[in-house]
Amino acid sequence: MSRVRVALLSITILALAAVLLAPATSQSQSPHASQTPKSGGVLNMMLREDLSQGFAVHETATISTVWPAMPCLNNLVLFDPLKKTESVDTIIGELAEKWSWQDNYRNLVFFLRKGVKWHDGQPFTAKDVKFTFDMLREAPDAPAKLRINPRKDWYANVEAIETPDTFTAVFRLKKPQPSLLLMLASGYTPVYAAHVPPADYRTNCVGTGPFKVKEWRKGEYVEYVRNPDYFVKGRPYLDGLKYFVIVERGTRQAAIQAGKLDVSFPGETSKTAAEQLKKAVPQLVITPASQNVADNIIMNMKKPPFDNLKVRLAVSHAIDRRALIQAVQQGGAVGGAGLAPKPWGFWGLAEKDLVGLPGYGAKPADDKALAKKLMAEAGVSREKPLKVEIVTRAIAVYVDMASFVINELKQIGIEATLKQIETAQWHAMATRGDYQIGANLTGIGPDDPDANYYENYACGSPRNYSQYCNEEVMKMIDAQSQELDAKKRLALNFAIQKKLEADAARPILDWKLDYFTVWPHVKNLIPHQSIYNFGRMQEVWSDK
């Protein structure tokens, strides 16, 4: 073949590529401001993995299921999608039109909406509510059983669910628990249809929600269409939603940059990534929001050396929280204790209250010196260092944090080697207590103390990876749960958080922030202080 022919062949291939690409590159974004909601349009969103267990929200504990399943379902109550803050004051009714606490917070009565239909046309009644919550609390006479029930503990205080009539449901509690309402308002608490076997939600979704599943192409996308029979008149605004499964992070970022996607994945965008996106596409709207996810250290208290409080406290003092936030999170996190601090959360200790807690000393050197003193008291010195294995999930955000921690520990005489655990084996390993010390992330559904404490710090809870058990703290946790006075409850929570840090129960390193990114034409999609609760999409509209 002559040189001319080779050149011609090359030109032909390039020309073919150019011709094929040309029409596709002509997409443009031209947002224009308008505050009156418009109907129509389809929102394109991303998923970083396919739906785990389909739409069966009650059988999973991951944002990868909750986020794409929420548009199909409804709760009794929900945190107002239009308000950033989640508290008892921002709860609105969904399937419940009204609700009322009775008998000094022992009975929670829901008055249900009439005329609501499931996506298959069946009417919604109190029977569905009883079915769902009897199943969740594993009542002896529950008509169905979940294959896995990760949030059973949330309903441990529910004694019975009664349905005096077709549109009233009463939750009878063993003891007062005002925070139950907050857990019922989480994205993790949808109502299932009583006439649909729970297993069916793994493959399809029969909900009452604003959108109906059109197609779920496994490993590829989930597509929704507007539910024309939705019980809120005029909602949803959008004609449809499409969630694309994109495993590769670089492709996800490129897709949002190119305008193929309208919205980032909750909890996905770091500060650095957000800055890169903003530089490339200045019109993108980036909102810093809480993830309600904390970096923390788990230490196995059932095995030496971390059964020794001095060693645990030394570890906690050794880790300079402020340095970690700057070095590992590039400033995309905030300091805090057991619960997210204001304004990112409601219950957490404020910056001023953190002073004096391990890792928050005015001078990091003082914390390190105290840590060394504690280690010396525990019999560890430079000549006789403590050798441990630190485990973490084989995911970049975990490994980066663990690497920082290893360096900090080295400075107080702890020589730690890193062991990365595959994601799929992580929770099981931690629950079994098959580790010495670990670098962990903990996500909490609603920003409520009960949801956090009973799961992560209560004696015997499988998610209490450190196996921490303090009867005094348990009493405090129960007391705050039953406290009806909001101010007193807040004060109790401050005390609990300080006690947990003083016991080095699960030293909290920081609370991560998400830089939630949307194109400017996406309206009314407001990130909350927890990533698990704002995916309903009922109020979202497109100004395209």
Add this chain to the structure above:
Amino acid sequence: MKTYVAQRLVIALLTLLGMSVVIFALLRLAPGDIVDILFSTAGYVSPSEKQAIMKELGIDRPYWVQYVDWIRQMLTGDLGKSYRYDQPAWQIIRPLVPVTLELAALSTLFAVLIGVPTGVISAVRQDTTLDYVLRLFSLAGLSMPAFWLAMVIILCLVTWLAWIPPLSYVSPFEDLKLHAVQFLLPALAVGYRSSALIMRITRSSLLEVMREDYIRTAWAKGQTGRVVIWRHALKNALLPVVTVIGIEFAFLIGGLVVTETVFNLPGVARFLVQAILWRDYPIVQNLVMFIAVVVILSNLLVDMLYGVLDPRVRYGG
């Protein structure tokens, strides 16, 4: 010929049987508790839940029973049920197969279209500037991993054109042009690397043939360069090239993981990796068997092609 093919098919069946044992055993030898892994997103599975799930999935039975059951299912065309999706495995695997086959075929086509002509030119113009340039071109292709090239393509597209290919599979019956765009870029990224290998094999093989007596005779007879190179030399130099093409195609069926991931193509390789991470036995076992079948068939096809290209090749009966 028929006897040879029959013999090869019998050997292929035995190979597949061996493969089935290996993949079945390897999956069970992988560390970790399958229920913990499958349901890791739930955070914690209690012992009683675990027991019930193992019974439900049929993995509480002895291994040999599970193996025999799987083979029986395959023979009856039933691939079992995906653990993760709770749906027949065939329903999940079926849409993946054409995506990977098309991408592998297109990549191989690009590899041949680029590799063979550049290899011939490089051999014919040995030690000229053009030869050096083409060798550099092929060396670059061999040195650049496909995943890196794929990511660079995506980044260039988004930076310069503010555009990337479709995020989900576009059927050719739905939109032929968009379908072509979707496959063109990944196929070029993968094909470039494969073309480098083909180019180097073509060049060295052709150089060897060009030194043969019958080529000198052809030149002496006064035949044109085109006839000597394309009819006499290249045809005889193609045997190793065909072998490499066959191997590359077979490799691509299972080796497109990163390309499918970066370009977000819902193919076999990307899905297989996910299924392995979830320990979704029915999906993994059947996808690996599919890849094995393709590899065996492409090897058989290459062997058949030897006879077409070189009449001296005889198939033993």
